[in-house]
Amino acid sequence: MPPAVAYRVIILLLWALVVLDAAVARGLFWDGASFLANMLEFGTFHDFYPERSHVDWVTQAPTLLLAEAGVRNTRLLAIVYSASLYAWPAALYHVALARVRRDATLMAAVAVALAAVYLPTSFFIVGEYNVAYAAVMAAMAVVVTGGAGRRRDGVILCAFGALCQASYEAMLYLGPLVAAAILWGLRRARRAGATDDIGSLLALLAALTFLSSALVSLQAVVEYWNLDYFVRVRAATFDFWQNLQFVIPFVGLAILVVVSIVLPRWLERRGPALLLGLVALLLAATPWLRRLDPEAMLFPPAHHIARTAAGGLVVAIAIAMWLHVGWRHAGRWGGPPRVLVELRRPEVGRRLLSAASALLLAAAVPDVALSRLWVGYLDYFRGLVTGHTGLVRANDLPMRQWPQRLFSQDWTYPALSALVRSAPGQGIVVMDKDYRSNPPFEPSCGTVPRLEGYAWR
Structure with a gap:
């Protein structure tokens, strides 16, 4: 599949799912109903706690504005609330795709994030992590495409940082990662003479904003460490296996990574495409696995459980994108690993993009199946x-x-x-x-x- 076609297909799928999810009011699932009811009852924002407030503000504002304007149709308000919840991560992933669309390997990485992070955890869309993970992917896409030193991109990175500043506890480790990538990008831009004082200042401010998100998250972790809810959350960290939509692509991608590191030339052949193709078929079949085993079912509450593991996958994808762009020449650590050399081959990138696009299309099948059941x-x-x-x-x-x-x-x-x-x-x-x-x-x-x-x- 040519990269231009893959880009259009992914974008069309992404926004089609937003329309569908909004139309069926999927934002009311679990905590979403309580959030919306409290917003309408008290006429103000309802955030889980202040350290997540920025995401809640941007996703709840359209609904509150309609209620303030006199709209009393709860079905319409539920649709608008759902649309806002789903549109924000979709828009951020759209930005990421648009920035990397000229590099097939980078676009494959974003497609993988959509298939293995976003869709398997987004039925619980009220969870602020959906926006936080998408913002991190968008920020990394801006950085690795040379945007750390430009004025416009500096403003964009500052906006992403401000959004993430009070978003989710995962910023405890995601914030420093993005900040380090921005500083690396700024250094690279300065060496190439591709920035000025204002561009540098904006990049430094963006890095500082992402670093501050880690401090805000640390405050939340310390404050709520012994709260019963967070004790249960920590205990469920490794229960992501309950989420078939997550564990199937996760295992497939893990096999792909290990084999590619050990046998880099494998990437030149059809093996990776065949592997991801098999994973895609199994993933697309998950709505019917219950016929073989009643417990092998799609389980929306497991989206909430898998969110912590999904954050680790975001880290892995972001670092891979950074290494793909940044480790091109020999330095103090030597030359780039053979696997990175292979991934820069245009034909390898195109094959991976086609396979990742197929995986994403397959991931949409159980997502739509759950919407029907909802x-x-x-x-x-x-x-x-x-x-x-x-x-x-x-x-x-x-x-x-x-x-x-x-x-x-x-x-x-x-x-x-x-x-x-x-x-x-x-x-x-x-x-x-x-x-x-x-x-x-x-x-x-x-x-x-x-x-x-x-x-x-």
């Missing part, structure tokens, strides 16, 4: 709400059966109920609680919103 769940849940009055006991409902178990989260039932009501007095789904187990991460998220004047139309 539509059924939302219709079912809304039927419960509109068909009853008063409290509806979730304990009497098949919420632990497939496919409801894919999307149910007991402490968000009241918020989702309030959002999908079409008239006052309709049902509110609640789970019997002992007030000790499985509490919401924030008390306000476990309450029943009033949402007076709002209705699903």
Whole structure:
């Protein structure tokens, strides 16, 4: 597949998924319903905590503006909220692709990030990591294409840094990585005489902003280290195997990397394309694996679980992009490894791009399959709400059966109920609680919103 065609196909797919995800209001999954309900109830931003506020501000602002303007249709507000949640990472990945489109190997790296990081973790789109990871990929794309010393690109990098400054704890290690890459790019630009004082100042400011994101993240880690929620998060770090959409491409890419390092000339042959082709076929088949084993199913909550491992994959991809561009000549560390030499061969880059594009197309299959199941769940849940009055006991409902178990989260039932009501007095789904187990991460998220004047139309 020619790079120009691959670029257009990936961009079209990326934004088509944004439209689909917005249309089916996927932003209401899990915490998203509570976030939206609290935004409408209190008329202001709802951020998990201040250290993630910048992402919440930019993704919640359109919905709050519509509510302020008098819009009371919760279906429309849910669509707009979902569109904003998905459009931000899509736009950032679009920037990354646009910057690297003249280098097939770099474009393959961004396509891999979409297939192995974004799509396998984005059903939980309310998670701020989706925007943070995309911003890091976009920033690295700007740096490795020579933008660290130019004025316009300096402004862009500063904007990315400001967004990441209060985004997600992964910036604890991603922030210094991007900052180091910017300083390397600035040094390179100075040697080539491709910058001036203003361009240098902007690059230094961008690097400082990314470094500060690490300090903000460190503050969050220290402050919440012993919080029950974060204890559970740390304990689940290596449970990413529960996410088939993540673990299948992850294992395939790991095999590709190891074999390519050991046998670099393998990249000149069809082996990598065949390997990724097999991985793509298996990934595309995941919606039907449940027929062979009931537990081998797509599981949206696992998107949330795999986010930490996905951050490690972002680090690996970003470093690979940096080495691909930066290690071209012999220096104090010697000449570049043979694998990097092979990756710079145009025909190798084109084959990898074609394989990565196929992997991305395959990754979209389970993503769309989950969207279809989500539509059924939302219709079912809304039927419960509109068909009853008063409290509806979730304990009497098949919420632990497939496919409801894919999307149910007991402490968000009241918020989702309030959002999908079409008239006052309709049902509110609640789970019997002992007030000790499985509490919401924030008390306000476990309450029943009033949402007076709002209705699903």
